Amino acid sequence: MELGAVVVVPAREDLLSLQEAQPHALAASEKSRPFYSSRMPILGNDVLRSWMERVRKLGLRSLWLTHTPCDERVDGSALAEFARQGVERLLVIELKSYAEMDLADLLRFHCESRNPVTEAEDAGGQLGVCLRDYLALHATGEKSAFPSAPTDIGQASYQFRGYAKRILSGKERQELVRDGLTGACAMRPLGTEIRDQVWVGEGAHLASSVRVIGPTYIGARTIVHAGATIGPFASVEHDCVVDCGTTVERSTVLPDTYLAPGLLIRHQLVDGGYLEDLSWGAVADLQPAGLGSRIQRREARRQAFRETDVQSRRGGACARGFAPSSTASQPWLRVQL
Amino acid sequence: MKAIPWTILPFPCGASFADRRGLRKDLLVALRVSGSPVIVDFSSCGTLNHEDIDLLLECAAQAAGRETKVLFVAGTRVNRVLLEVTRISSLVPVFNSVREALAYPQIAAESHVQDLRAS
Numbered sequence: 001m002e003l004g005a006v007v008v009v010p011a012r013e014d015l016l017s018l019q020e021a022q023p024h025a026l027a028a029s030e031k032s033r034p035f036y037s038s039r040m041p042i043l044g045n046d047v048l049r050s051w052m053e054r055v056r057k058l059g060l061r062s063l064w065l066t067h068t069p070c071d072e073r074v075d076g077s078a079l080a081e082f083a084r085q086g087v088e089r090l091l092v093i094e095l096k097s098y099a100e101m102d103l104a105d106l107l108r109f110h111c112e113s114r115n116p117v118t119e120a121e122d123a124g125g126q127l128g129v130c131l132r133d134y135l136a137l138h139a140t141g142e143k144s145a146f147p148s149a150p151t152d153i154g155q156a157s158y159q160f161r162g163y164a165k166r167i168l169s170g171k172e173r174q175e176l177v178r179d180g181l182t183g184a185c186a187m188r189p190l191g192t193e194i195r196d197q198v199w200v201g202e203g204a205h206l207a208s209s210v211r212v213i214g215p216t217y218i219g220a221r222t223i224v225h226a227g228a229t230i231g232p233f234a235s236v237e238h239d240c241v242v243d244c245g246t247t248v249e250r251s252t253v254l255p256d257t258y259l260a261p262g263l264l265i266r267h268q269l270v271d272g273g274y275l276e277d278l279s280w281g282a283v284a285d286l287q288p289a290g291l292g293s294r295i296q297r298r299e300a301r302r303q304a305f306r307e308t309d310v311q312s313r314r315g316g317a318c319a320r321g322f323a324p325s326s327t328a329s330q331p332w333l334r335v336q337l
Numbered sequence: 338m339k340a341i342p343w344t345i346l347p348f349p350c351g352a353s354f355a356d357r358r359g360l361r362k363d364l365l366v367a368l369r370v371s372g373s374p375v376i377v378d379f380s381s382c383g384t385l386n387h388e389d390i391d392l393l394l395e396c397a398a399q400a401a402g403r404e405t406k407v408l409f410v411a412g413t414r415v416n417r418v419l420l421e422v423t424r425i426s427s428l429v430p431v432f433n434s435v436r437e438a439l440a441y442p443q444i445a446a447e448s449h450v451q452d453l454r455a456s
Contacts, residue, residue: 262423264423266421289384289385
């Protein structure tokens with residue numbers, strides 16, 4: 001049976017156009033929770049690549065990449081197009097979670113349960129990973145074209161009991177950072193372990209008076225100025241600047257963020273000019289007070305986590321031609337594994 | 338229990354330059370000359386800008402080493418977060434509401450009375 005794979009990157013609808021230029025775009029206000037792109041690195045790692053690796057272990061040579069507004073599922077007619085092109089079974093991964101899942105086990109369960117759809121779940125609910133057979137793909141397409149069409153197809157739940165975190169939530173991201181730093185999950189910080197539980201990425205610069213308390217991660221090309229304290233349980237991702245005397249503790253600072261001098265960042269997540277307090281859920285704009293901002297970088301250096309980069313790093317060919325019901329807001333990209 | 342006289346001053350954010358200057362003067366005078374505690378209330382502030390942060394630090398500096406007790410009322414979670422991020426909350430006690438702030442010295446006074454009784 002021919003198996004295909006699709007990875008869907010959730011994005012806020014009003015940010016879709018921004019994603020090309022600024023893949024880690026975040027919109028936040030006091031009223032709405034911030035949106036963190038699932039392409040944002042976690043301890044320097046791209047969660048998309050971890051899923052790509054799992055798909056590759058299934059024996060697939062390529063997968064399709066697309067994005068949808070974060071509250072929506074991928075367009076049913078687009079999935080039906082896969083069925084029309086001969087795909088009999090499709091693995092659909094919505095990039096909402098990091099899960100150390102054995103996809104071969106999921107596939108085995110799906111075959112044994114003999115249901116057209118299998119959704120992977122853990123105690124917290126669906127993980128955004130499902131398998132759809134030809135019948136389900138076809139029914140999804142019909143439902144998309146004719147909303148009144150019946151979709152009474154069998155669905156099984158695959159109970160995943162391994163390690164999983166939802167990466168669109170600031171709190172769970174921070175839990176993943178903690179677990180990655182302490183070895184409680186398989187994700188390891190991307191850098192050199194300069195001393196016990198302290199990892200530093202390539203080209204990072206730390207002033208001699210900086211205090212680093214492990215477990216901690218400092219990403220590539222990040223600059224930490226005199227008197228700053230980083231850690232414990234902190235992750236300052238790539239290309240950040242932490243100014244003099246600022247403390248970052250039990251927190252994540254997302255890429256290209258500048259933090260002003262003398263701040264106390266504790267149990268918070270900072271992305272450019274926005275800060276989410278992980279205890280209270282409040283989102284503060286740091287920019288009017290000059291406490292933090294997004295560092296604007298030259299296009300060539302700015303971001304290493306773009307779709308195009310996925311191909312170039314893998315060295316695989318990319319066919320942009322195939323576009324099941326491709327629209328401006330939902331382009332499809334084929335990625336060689 | 339004897340009522341403690343309080344001075345509650347709204348924090349001059351979002352005002353025009355002249356109003357802001359006037360309110361700022363009132364605030365700093367109150368901190369300098371008032372013998373009673375001063376509550377600075379940010380409830381009407383949507384967010385704090387760099388001028389607000391400067392003024393807050395000036396308030397904290399004025400209050401340092403004086404008899405005048407100063408308390409801040411954040412009003413919103415966002416303001417509270419900003420006060421914590423800037424470490425101002427480690428210099429001056431911060432409360433969510435005026436009511437909470439008013440309860441603060443009473444609790445202190447009550448515990449002081451209880452301490453006296455115990456001794």
